[in-house]
Amino acid sequence: DADVTQTPRNRITKTGKRIMLECSQTKGHDRMYWYRQDPGLGLRLIYYSFDVKDINKGEISDGYSVSRQAQAKFSLSLESAIPNQTALYFCATNQNGRVDTQYFGPGTRLTVL
Amino acid sequence: AQTVTQSQPEMSVQEAETVTLSCTYDTSESDYYLFWYKQPPSRQMILVIRQEAYKQQNATENRFSVNFQKAAKSFSLKISDSQLGDAAMYFCAPPRDKVIFGPGTSLSVIP
Numbered sequence: 001d002a003d004v005t006q007t008p009r010n011r012i013t014k015t016g017k018r019i020m021l022e023c024s025q026t027k028g029h030d031r032m033y034w035y036r037q038d039p040g041l042g043l044r045l046i047y048y049s050f051d052v053k054d055i056n057k058g059e060i061s062d063g064y065s066v067s068r069q070a071q072a073k074f075s076l077s078l079e080s081a082i083p084n085q086t087a088l089y090f091c092a093t094n095q096n097g098r099v100d101t102q103y104f105g106p107g108t109r110l111t112v113l
Numbered sequence: 114a115q116t117v118t119q120s121q122p123e124m125s126v127q128e129a130e131t132v133t134l135s136c137t138y139d140t141s142e143s144d145y146y147l148f149w150y151k152q153p154p155s156r157q158m159i160l161v162i163r164q165e166a167y168k169q170q171n172a173t174e175n176r177f178s179v180n181f182q183k184a185a186k187s188f189s190l191k192i193s194d195s196q197l198g199d200a201a202m203y204f205c206a207p208p209r210d211k212v213i214f215g216p217g218t219s220l221s222v223i224p
Contacts (some may be wrong), residue, residue, distance in 0.1 A: 035214075040122070042204060042216035059213075088156065101148065102206070104158035 003027050006091050006105035014113050019078040021108050023091030030095060032074040033102070034058075034066060037088040046089075049074055081112040117207050117215035125221040126195045133180070134190045134218045136205030142166075147181070148206040149190045150214070153198070161203070164188065197222050 004025045013019055023032065030051045035043040045058030047066040055068055063085060067075045078085055089108045094100040116139045126132035138147070149161040164172045164181050171179050176196075180189045188207070192199055200222045205215040 043214040101160045
């Protein structure tokens, strides 16, 4: 089984809908991250969490919220989706951001019409 | 603010040749790690190589090696004997608790 899983893998939705992307990890890591990938812009950090009680905004948190339900689960929500949130979303995890490899989920392709 | 620069948005290399992808970064840290990740068309992010800043020796992983110049804050990735499977986006990740990535370099391998 994959160490980091994301659901759904693909989603098409309409403007104004609420969307939740879920991430689960079996690595036992404390740190979890949500990134957004757009062509030509690389990966941009949306939110990150160093443990269940510690959640921080990244570069582009506007329009997004997160929930760390447990050490292994970190969800990203779009309260009211808009077309410019169409992107590829990645969840990642590691134990220590400075020194450890990040383990990525397979990504969620989100399209907002 | 943390800055990461990958100055080559796109590069191409002939199969079996060598290519170098550049990355420069900004940090005030003295002891840290640097990473290169690869994203093939499957879109899965994969670690390519990791460099420990306090080590003098450049990291090597099979056909992949780095040229790490700490004073210049430069961390380039060299791919030797390029293979078709090396075609991918390559991202540099510099030292930071909240891991930030460079914008990426798209590498094409020409048969």
